[in-house]
Amino acid sequence: MNNIKNTAINLSSFFVTSLIALYLYYFLVKIGTEELLGLFNIQYIFIIIFSQLGTFGVHYSILRQASIKNSNYENFDNLISGLFLVLINSIIVSFFASLFFGNFPNLIFFKFSNIVYPIILFALNKCIYYFLNGKEKYLRMAFASPVRMATYLITINYLYQASNITNNIYIAFLIGELVVFLYQLTICVNLLKFNTDFHATYDFIKIHLRYGKDAFLTSFLSDVNLKIDLITISYILGSKFVGLYSFTSALGEGYIGLLTVVRTISTPKLNELLENQEEFKRYKKSIFFISYSIAITAGLSILIISKFFGNSISFLSDINTSGYTSLLIIIFGFMLISYCFAFEHILLQLGLPKDHTKCLLTLFFVNIFLNVILINLISLNGAALATIISYSIYFLTINNRVKKLLNNSFIKSI
Numbered sequence: 001m002n003n004i005k006n007t008a009i010n011l012s013s014f015f016v017t018s019l020i021a022l023y024l025y026y027f028l029v030k031i032g033t034e035e036l037l038g039l040f041n042i043q044y045i046f047i048i049i050f051s052q053l054g055t056f057g058v059h060y061s062i063l064r065q066a067s068i069k070n071s072n073y074e075n076f077d078n079l080i081s082g083l084f085l086v087l088i089n090s091i092i093v094s095f096f097a098s099l100f101f102g103n104f105p106n107l108i109f110f111k112f113s114n115i116v117y118p119i120i121l122f123a124l125n126k127c128i129y130y131f132l133n134g135k136e137k138y139l140r141m142a143f144a145s146p147v148r149m150a151t152y153l154i155t156i157n158y159l160y161q162a163s164n165i166t167n168n169i170y171i172a173f174l175i176g177e178l179v180v181f182l183y184q185l186t187i188c189v190n191l192l193k194f195n196t197d198f199h200a201t202y203d204f205i206k207i208h209l210r211y212g213k214d215a216f217l218t219s220f221l222s223d224v225n226l227k228i229d230l231i232t233i234s235y236i237l238g239s240k241f242v243g244l245y246s247f248t249s250a251l252g253e254g255y256i257g258l259l260t261v262v263r264t265i266s267t268p269k270l271n272e273l274l275e276n277q278e279e280f281k282r283y284k285k286s287i288f289f290i291s292y293s294i295a296i297t298a299g300l301s302i303l304i305i306s307k308f309f310g311n312s313i314s315f316l317s318d319i320n321t322s323g324y325t326s327l328l329i330i331i332f333g334f335m336l337i338s339y340c341f342a343f344e345h346i347l348l349q350l351g352l353p354k355d356h357t358k359c360l361l362t363l364f365f366v367n368i369f370l371n372v373i374l375i376n377l378i379s380l381n382g383a384a385l386a387t388i389i390s391y392s393i394y395f396l397t398i399n400n401r402v403k404k405l406l407n408n409s410f411i412k413s414i
Contacts, residue, residue, distance in 0.1 A: 013142035018254045020149040025246055027153065031160045034243030040169055041246050042234050043110055045227045047118050047173060050097055052223050054090030054123035057216030058082050059130040061208040066134025075191050079131050081204035085212075086127050090120040109239050114170035121177035128184040140187045144180050151176040214353060221360040225367055225390075226253060229383040232371040237379065245326065245380050251302055252330040252387070258298050259291070259334065259341040287342045295338035299331045326384035333388030340395035346402055355401050363394035 028037040062082040066075065094116040101112035125144070132141040155172040159165045230249055234242045306327060347356040367390040374382030 009138050009142050013145055014254075014257055017145040017149050018250070018257075020146060020153060021250055022247070024149060024153045024156070025250060028156065029243065031156075032165065034246075035238075035240040036166060036169075036243065037246050038234070038239030038242030038244075039109060039166065040172075041230060041242055041249075042108070042239060043115055043170060043173065045230060046108070046112070047115055047122050048223055048227065049220075050093055050115075050119045051090065051122040051126065052220045053093045054119060055086050055126055055212075055219070056089050057212035057214070057219050058085050058089075058208045059127045060215040060219060061211035062127050063130040063134045064211065065204070065207065066131045075131075075135070077201045077204045079128070079188065081201045082127050082131070082208050083124055085205060085208055086123050087120065090123045094119050109234070110170070115173060118170065118173035118177050121174070121181050125177060125180050125184060128181070128188065132184065132187060135191055137187060141184070144184060147183055148176050148180045151179045218353060218357050218360060221357070221364050225360065225363050226256075228364075228367045229371055229387050232368070232375055233380070233383055236372070236375050241380065245383060248327045248330060248380070248384065251306070251327060252334070252384075255298060255302060255331060255334055256341070258294060259338050260344075288339050291339040291342055292335075295335045299335045303328065303331055326380045329381060329384035329388060333384070334391070337388075337392055337395055340399075343402075344395070344398065347398060350402075350405070352401075352405075356398075359394060359397045359401065362397050363390055366390045366393050 025037055028040055059082070062078060065078045098113045098116060101108055105111075129141060129144055152172045155175045156165065156169070159168050159171060230242055230245065233245055306324065345356070347353070347359070367386065370386035370389055371383055374386045376382070378385070
């Protein structure tokens with residue numbers, strides 16, 4: 001019952017955040033152009049990527065320790081040591097990135113130094129969020145993402161009324177991350193108790209560094225792979241086309257978010273099931289049915305609403321005018337391979353994180369290669385097609401590795 005409740009809370013948070021984000025995209029186009037939306041998304045992508053470099057996988061270590069440590073003293077040492085590491089690393093990463101982009105300003109469409117503080121805050125917020133996840137504070141942490149997106153929207157509206165928004169859009173990220181940081185800290189107050197034993201804090205620092213080192217590349221690639229299409233579009237076609245593709249990208253990521261709900265249910269059971277061929281075969285059939293039921297229902301709903309009601313729903317109108325074909329490719333493509341998302345973390349469950357990372361690296365390089373080729377050939381539709389082909393190859397790579405190790409397969413003989 002708790003699993004159903006927690007899933008419902010997460011889905012509700014995800015749904016509300018997505019609606020606010022879509023309206024924010026519409027509002028940016030309404031007050032400016034697709035180019036303003038593109039500029040917003042490019043800066044947001046850079047914040048996500050460089051905050052991942054800043055966290056260095058430490059957030060996964062914080063999550064793990066939070067789930068097994070119970071005393072408020074241990075909670076304090078766990079969180080404070082993690083935040084200390086991430087703060088120092090984020091400052092170092094931001095410093096060198098600012099130097100680099102300061103010397104090569106033509107590589108990006110904005111001043112990198114403007115997003116340094118949002119990067120640092122985003123990285124710290126990620127650590128606190130994962131700490132709360134480990135302490136199972138699902139209801140209160142569910143507000144973090146909607147609060148972030150709503151603060152972005154409110155701040156952008158204020159900036160539009162008061163100043164030149166194009167040059168000051170980074171302020172929305174700064175205020176949004178600061179609000180989320182303060183909100184999450186208030187939740188943590190009752191879970192922490194100041195500890196004067198700094199040896200314990202030092203022990204946690206060593207734990208976080210060891211664990212983070214192994215988890216970093218997987219975490220980084222997981223986030224970056226979903227943004228490669230937008231990054232490539234920005235360099236080949238420019239920020240205006242990023243804006244045009246942003247609605248398609250947002251709906252596509254939302255669709256993937258729904259598909260990964262099945263993964264949350266299936267992943268903990270995989271170890272036990274893989275030991276019994278017949279049970280695994282039966283389980284695959286049930287996951288096959290659940291996955292495609294969700295994928296077909298949600299996918300067709302997105303396409304029908306976008307096509308027939310898009311012009312009535314103001315923030316969806318840009319889909320019909322500029323990106324419906326690319327949306328069709330994204331939705332039908334992910335619909336075909338939706339079943340595979342349930343088994344995405346199968347190598348991690350088998351205790352093979354390095355093998356999982358190799359598969360993510362395959363996805364990363366194939367994704368970049370195909371995006372560069374296909375965007376040049378068929379513009380935005382090429383980005384959508386490159387994403388689908390890349391993820392199909394990714395799942396085949398995972399399946400082939402599982403087949404070699406266990407003489408079993410999650411794709412064959414469903």
